[in-house]
Amino acid sequence: MSSITLLVDGYISQSFRSKDAEGYFCHLLKTNSSGLKQSCQALMMPGCSDVLFVVKTVPNAISPRSFMQGPDGGLLWLLDHSVVPTGTVVPQALWSPQNVNDFKQYVSEAPLQLPIFFIHETGALGLSLSDAANGRCHTLREARLQAQLGGKSTTHIRIMWPGYADFRRQVQIKDETAAKNPITVAKFAHHIGRSVEAFLRELTPNSSGSPGDHNWVIGQGGIVPANIRIIGAIHVSAGSWMPILQLNSYVFYGHGSA
Template identity: 30%
Template sequence: MAPYHTFMDFNEPELPGIVVPQPVYTAPGQFTQLHTIRFYEGGRPGMRLSNALNRVFQNLARGNDVPQLSEQAKKITIRINWPGYQSWSQVVHAFDHSYETRPITIAKLAHEIAKNVRLLKSDMRGVACSSADWSLDQINVEELVLVELRHVSTGSWQPVLCLDRH
């Protein structure tokens, strides 16, 4: 059985909801693990995906910082193993090419992850979910919070998300 992200993975006393129980992606071979990227909004753990989608970053801690996503790659793969669905992944540019080529910021990374979660929901629309409690048809992006991004293999990162229905 694959390991899961659980509450035991966190030292944060106030997680924003229930951690989405994703199997952790594992690839064959070894890799040098990069630091986990944590998101804090308004001094609390996590960033609402709706804020990331709408580029509301004024309360995002270290939003202009540049995270280390790769030792040399220009692209990374975002992997989401949403419960009840097949594994899903999407390539994201690790560099911003809008004005000049430079690494993306934590804020831009949060925006890209939020877009990918929205794309996952779209791709899975109408696909039967084997875990009815986690059906993406019944979950709104506004209820999801990005807590962390974990480096799970060379070039691959997996978001840790919480479902907050408050």
């Protein structure tokens, strides 16, 4: 399976468009397009119903616990999952600092962490918005282990849903113990769920949206919270994460329905 599939069939490319996804992976791995194509491979793993996109080496700043064991016993680092065909992936613009110096400091030269995917012990991928927002995350793999979020005390959860103003919410990513340990994977999933709920409460239409944005209208007659699943999140800058969102049905472009 060609490595280019990562930029076509993966959740991140379907969420943020292939070109932006390629740039994101290059900044994450501190490589160029050629290096990304050479290092990425696609494989099937026991207990997974989808294709995993992985690499064998990552920058030293990536947490040493973020690896998985490949079929041959070697270490692999997960970049993405192929999209599970249960509904349309929500397309978002990939957020990044607009100032050139800030982009260099917080993205291109920053130690970004690998994407976090919310995978259940059964191998199922993703949480309903209701489960995430209400903290029903105990069935996730590694739910009680520390999430690798970049070492800061707080971060921003950003959502760039088509047709609506950019949204951000600051959350604590260190616990309240004296040691100030990183929060758990389950707590991070809870933060994401609460952030998506906050976005839905505070919707602000974007008057400069594109004609296709009407397909993504939220509310009566459009997309409702019960339609939304949270697949995971990506570290888009040293201080920001963006959720990967998928509907439990399909948006039919040109008809404006989900």
